Amino acid sequence: MTTPPTHARAVIVGGIIGLSTAYHLAREGWSEIVVLEANKLTSGSTWHAAGLVGQLRNSANITRLLGHSVELYKRLEEETGQATGWRQTGGLRLACTQDRFTELKRQATVAHSFGLDMDILSPREALDLWPAMQIDDVIGAAWLPSDGQTNPSDTSMALAIGARRAGVTIIEDCPVTGIRVEKGRATGVTTAQGVITCEAVVNCAGQWARELGNMAGVNVPLASMEHQYLVTEPIPGLPKDLPTMRDPDRRTYYKEEVGGLVMGGYEPNPEPWARDGIPEGFHFALLNSVWERFEQHMENAVARVPALETAGVKQLLNGPESFTPDGWFILGEAPEVRNFYVGAGFNAFGIASAGGAGKALAEWVAGGEPPMDLWAVDIRRFGQPHGDPAFVRTLTVEGCARHYDVAYPHVEHEAGRPLRVSPLYDRLDRAGAVFGAKLGWERANWFARDGEARSDEPNFGRPNWFDAVAREHRACRESAALFDASSFAKFLVTGRDAESALNWICANNVAREPGRVIYTQMLNAKGGIECDLTVTRLDEETFYIVTGTGFATHDADWIARHLPADGDTRLIDVTAAHAVLTLMGPRARDILSAVTQDDVSNAAIPFATCRTIRIAGAPVRAVRVTYVGELGWELHVPSDSAGAVFDAVTAAGEPHGLALAGYRAIESLRLEKGYRAWSSDIGPDHTPVEAGLAWACKTRSNIDFQGRTAVEKQLADGVAKQLACFTVDDPDVQLHGRETIFRNGEQIGWLTSGGHGHTVGKAIGYGYVRHSGIDRDYLSSGSYELEVATVRVPADLHLEALVDPANLRVKG
Ligand SMILES: Cc1cc2nc3c(=O)[nH]c(=O)nc-3n(C[C@H](O)[C@H](O)[C@H](O)COP(=O)(O)OP(=O)(O)OC[C@H]3O[C@@H](n4cnc5c(N)ncnc54)[C@H](O)[C@@H]3O)c2cc1C
Numbered sequence: 108m109t110t111p112p113t114h115a116r117a118v119i120v121g122g123i124i125g126l127s128t129a130y131h132l133a134r135e136g137w138s139e140i141v142v143l144e145a146n147k148l149t150s151g152s153t154w155h156a157a158g159l160v161g162q163l164r165n166s167a168n169i170t171r172l173l174g175h176s177v178e179l180y181k182r183l184e185e186e187t188g189q190a191t192g193w194r195q196t197g198g199l200r201l202a203c204t205q206d207r208f209t210e211l212k213r214q215a216t217v218a219h220s221f222g223l224d225m226d227i228l229s230p231r232e233a234l235d236l237w238p239a240m241q242i243d244d245v246i247g248a249a250w251l252p253s254d255g256q257t258n259p260s261d262t263s264m265a266l267a268i269g270a271r272r273a274g275v276t277i278i279e280d281c282p283v284t285g286i287r288v289e290k291g292r293a294t295g296v297t298t299a300q301g302v303i304t305c306e307a308v309v310n311c312a313g314q315w316a317r318e319l320g321n322m323a324g325v326n327v328p329l330a331s332m333e334h335q336y337l338v339t340e341p342i343p344g345l346p347k348d349l350p351t352m353r354d355p356d357r358r359t360y361y362k363e364e365v366g367g368l369v370m371g372g373y374e375p376n377p378e379p380w381a382r383d384g385i386p387e388g389f390h391f392a393l394l395n396s397v398w399e400r401f402e403q404h405m406e407n408a409v410a411r412v413p414a415l416e417t418a419g420v421k422q423l424l425n426g427p428e429s430f431t432p433d434g435w436f437i438l439g440e441a442p443e444v445r446n447f448y449v450g451a452g453f454n455a456f457g458i459a460s461a462g463g464a465g466k467a468l469a470e471w472v473a474g475g476e477p478p479m480d481l482w483a484v485d486i487r488r489f490g491q492p493h494g495d496p497a498f499v500r501t502l503t504v505e506g507c508a509r510h511y512d513v514a515y516p517h518v519e520h521e522a523g524r525p526l527r528v529s530p531l532y533d534r535l536d537r538a539g540a541v542f543g544a545k546l547g548w549e550r551a552n553w554f555a556r557d558g559e560a561r562s563d564e565p566n567f568g569r570p571n572w573f574d575a576v577a578r579e580h581r582a583c584r585e586s587a588a589l590f591d592a593s594s595f596a597k598f599l600v601t602g603r604d605a606e607s608a609l610n611w612i613c614a615n616n617v618a619r620e621p622g623r624v625i626y627t628q629m630l631n632a633k634g635g636i637e638c639d640l641t642v643t644r645l646d647e648e649t650f651y652i653v654t655g656t657g658f659a660t661h662d663a664d665w666i667a668r669h670l671p672a673d674g675d676t677r678l679i680d681v682t683a684a685h686a687v688l689t690l691m692g693p694r695a696r697d698i699l700s701a702v703t704q705d706d707v708s709n710a711a712i713p714f715a716t717c718r719t720i721r722i723a724g725a726p727v728r729a730v731r732v733t734y735v736g737e738l739g740w741e742l743h744v745p746s747d748s749a750g751a752v753f754d755a756v757t758a759a760g761e762p763h764g765l766a767l768a769g770y771r772a773i774e775s776l777r778l779e780k781g782y783r784a785w786s787s788d789i790g791p792d793h794t795p796v797e798a799g800l801a802w803a804c805k806t807r808s809n810i811d812f813q814g815r816t817a818v819e820k821q822l823a824d825g826v827a828k829q830l831a832c833f834t835v836d837d838p839d840v841q842l843h844g845r846e847t848i849f850r851n852g853e854q855i856g857w858l859t860s861g862g863h864g865h866t867v868g869k870a871i872g873y874g875y876v877r878h879s880g881i882d883r884d885y886l887s888s889g890s891y892e893l894e895v896a897t898v899r900v901p902a903d904l905h906l907e908a909l910v911d912p913a914n915l916r917v918k919g
Contacts, residue, residue: 109278114304115141117472118296120283120319121311122153123259124450124457126266127179127465128309128472133273135473140275141303143296145282146390148267149260151313152457154391155426156259157336157369159351159362160459161198163218163225163251165514165845166483167857168792169435170221172463179462180257187272189265192258196350196363199228199237200249203356206513209567211249212896213843218251219894220847220857226250227897236350239342240411244356256351256362259458266461286323286447293323293447307472309448314429315385316437316451317496325441327486328493329429329452330503331385333378333394335401336371338364340419355511357407367418372404373510379500380427396423430454432493432502434510438468439477439486442664448472449486476631480792487661491527492547498523515565516843517771519543519552529593530686530749538767541572545656548594551769553579567896568841572771573863579768580775580865583735584910586764587692589756590773592741593749596659597682598652600666604674605648612669614795614812616805617642617650624715624732626803628795629665630814634821635791636798638662639783641732643717651728653687653741655785669813685728686749690756691739693919694763699729699740701759702752712740714918723751735773736780736911738919778871779864781832781908787844787860788830788873796821797875798830828856828875831886832905833893835870840893840900842872847894848902850876858893867909872902 116139117132119125129142144150160180162173180193202208211227218225226249233248234240267277285297286308295304310327312319320327349363359372380394401423409416431437431452441447450468453460470478482488492498505522512518519542525532526547535542540551541561553572555561564571582588600609609617615627621644629638640654640662654662663680670676690699699707705720707729712718717730725748730741744752757765781799783789789798796818804818835842842861847854861872872893876886883906892899911917 109276111143111278111281111298111300111303112139112141112276113301115139116305117141117307117309118143118303118305119309119311121450122149122151122313123263123266123461124313124453124465125309125311126263126270127461128311128450128468129275130266130270130273131466131469132472133270133275135469137473138274142270142275142277143281143283143298144277144279147279148277149263150390151315152426152428153259153263155393155424156458157362157371158192158256158259158458159360160255160257161251161351161456162254162459163214163221163223165217167221168479168481169483170223172467173459174223174463175466176459176462177253177255180255180262183262183265183269187265187268189261189268191262191265193255193262194257194348195253195255196348197236197250197252198254199233199350199352201233201245201352201354201356202247203244204513205246206567207356208247209896210513211247213567215249215897216847216894217845219854220845224252237352239345239349239414240352241413254351257458262458262461283319283322286319288323288444292445307446307448309450309468309472311450313451314381314427316429316449318384320441320449323441323444323447325443325447325449326489326494327437327449327451328489328499329431329437330496330500331380331427332430332503332507333380333397333425334371334428334455335396335423335425336369337401337405337423338369338421339367339415340421341366342368342414342418345414354407354411357411358511359404359408359411361412367421368412368415370404370408370415372407373507374400374403375508376400377504377507379504382500394425394427396425398423428453428455430503430507432499432506434506435484436460436464437486438464438481438484439471442487442660477791480635480790482786482790485661487664488657490546490660498526498547515567517563517570518565519563525549527594529591530746531591531593531753534750534753535591535767540767540769543770545594546659548656550594550656551591551767553769553771554767568839576771576775577865579766579772582764582766583692583737583768583772583776584866585693586766587690587694587698587760588766588768588772589760590689590691590768591687592689593686594656595682595687596654596656596662597680597685597743598663598666599679599681600650600652600670600676601648601679602674602676603648604671604676605650608670608674608676609642609650610810611812612666613642614804614814614818616808616810617644618810619644621646622716622718624717624730626715626732628789628800628803630795630812630818631791632814632817634794634796634814634817636785636789636793636795637665637791639785639789641730643730658785684746685743686746688742688744688749688753688756689739690742691733691735691737693738693916694765695737695739698756698760698763698765702755723748723755725752727752733917734782735776736782736908737916774862775865778860778862778873779866779908779910783830784860793830793875794818794821794826797826797828825880825882827879827881828877829881829886830859830873831876832909833858833872833874833891833902834867834905834909835893835900835902837900840870840895842870842893842895844872846872848874848876849892849894849899850889864909871909
């Protein structure tokens, strides 16, 4: 047995994901990489996976990662001499309802946007590819020819061989029993055979990743779930190279294996496992099969594949797998501990993901930052509530149960709610709010009036809240609207060095006089946008930072890791201390002046400034900014006074037509005004120059800031993509993002966000047009179409905001 070294550069714990990370980290030029496995390689979830390898996801970069898996699996056998069982069989997905068919067509367009071939087939064409099925209820199918299947254990072994050849040491039967953390950094691991000090610890421990994370004080929010599939004896006449097939309306999937079938499914009543921790010694182990739960799949499957009725059953396999609350895996450096990386929670697509996720994680470890925008899977998308395993499990169970539901836009999860509520929750509830959830917070999406159904009714067409959101939108444009934005994440950065530290982190100039509000991005060294937020200077040494609800962990982590270690700065989360009421619209000043004796004129509080005013006995920070393109204020209120301020403002607003409004109206309003949304329109892969935000960078000052060199280079040399706005006149077209953009008939990008603008009365989308040396002339000289659910529709391009491009209303 190999004796563990006393030092390594990286210690990686885990199965196929860990092996892939080691394989790729060695190719990043790292040496002294050690993989530790508590038992034998693949003894976790990997050995019993079914081995389907699908690629398409709703994120371009995650689809790209899965595409890398396919590329790798194609060549791994030749490279290592170890058979992997990889077969590019293609993947088929069936639709048995019109809504499902629409979903498939939307997915096909997403695939086209991301550069994957995906065809829509007739039932007959699907039958030709999968002759063993019956198609009476099938109305169409989608076909992804580059999908495939692989043998999980053999593929892992091939990765292990490839890693060893590149110098990686793999040690089996060597459980990690502790993680060393010194001054907030992981510095080593403890095993029964001694301590290994190291520069990076990589936790790819599958369903044990939560336990391993706990050893370092790191939260890895995943839950183990039972997952069953059936393996048949060979079925006479079954073609050898059947594509993998997913039949979501029957909740089942299929793969051909040695002349028989593997058939599994996702039941509406999934079963969590190991609530109190994984039992000792659970390696190469399975759970008891539960026929009662699997019967529903059997019934569905026999109707699809009649031969299953008589096929011999080799095994009904029940294996545990780790799932996450949102169905995306967990990747990246933990916000709690530096140099502690996680790659876990693979939601039954860990084999499909291993190649690409391992590569991305290896590059993250080697480069100290994600190699591209991986926000969808970034460990920092979680927050406070995800520290509670019961909350995580509740959401995860619901996610598994809905795995094969039609993916309608705007669907909210229902489990684990309500959890975090604003002090105004009861008032909004009484006013008819229909809530959504973000990072555990209940947030009003829209308000139903008497006679309107008080719930979202999902569909692909005009949603049932369309008129309500139009009403709230119009109120905001024509009179005033009040939004509860209390879930905003809020931080203080304080200290003698706060100004210089923040001015390095922020692209805009925050060294302004107290009372100034600065909209800014925070950039990485490549100029990519890591955060998009406002900074309000309260006094010489205090800055108040406000950012989106979902970015609380991410933005705090980004700021904290860029504050100077030797400076006098502190970052304090004050989210819970302040409720936020956003009062917006042409009558906002009339309303505000009716509830305060303080001067709220343009002279007293010009745009982009902040003053403390008194409302209902409370000191309220009135921050003059907007995300909807109207005159207005964010009113930051001590939480204990939120109710009194709300009552005063709503009473004063009544004669002015003030309406309560929700997040769906905000989205419609901001699309019209062209305000960018971080995580869709802007992110680490996009720079301010590409996103039309160069005006918010202090390049004309002599103050240096992170990303400045990259921004200046782009300003001088030009860019290869630029964010543009599109509208579609056809009232039947709904845009949701990821629709393909065509210019003069040529594919040149995809939408990053989409929705409906109720002032302009059109569908609106934003997306990057990609072309080397792109400029306004190139953009405005083209003729544009968008592919929406595989159909091309004419679109108009706009380079100015659709509403109030001169900002007259905002500055009003
Ligand atoms: C029934 C079933 C079917 C599936 N089908 C598919 C499919 O068709 N396609 C697909 O892509 N995915 C599928 N999956 C999912 C896939 O199996 C997993 O996502 C994948 O195997 C996860 O790999 P991993 O490396 O993260 O975890 P694991 O394979 O579980 O590896 C983690 C390893 O870490 C080791 N470990 C844990 N703690 C320690 C410690 N303290 N010290 C040292 N070592 C430790 C464990 O022993 C284990 O070997 C399926 C899963 C199940 C259950």
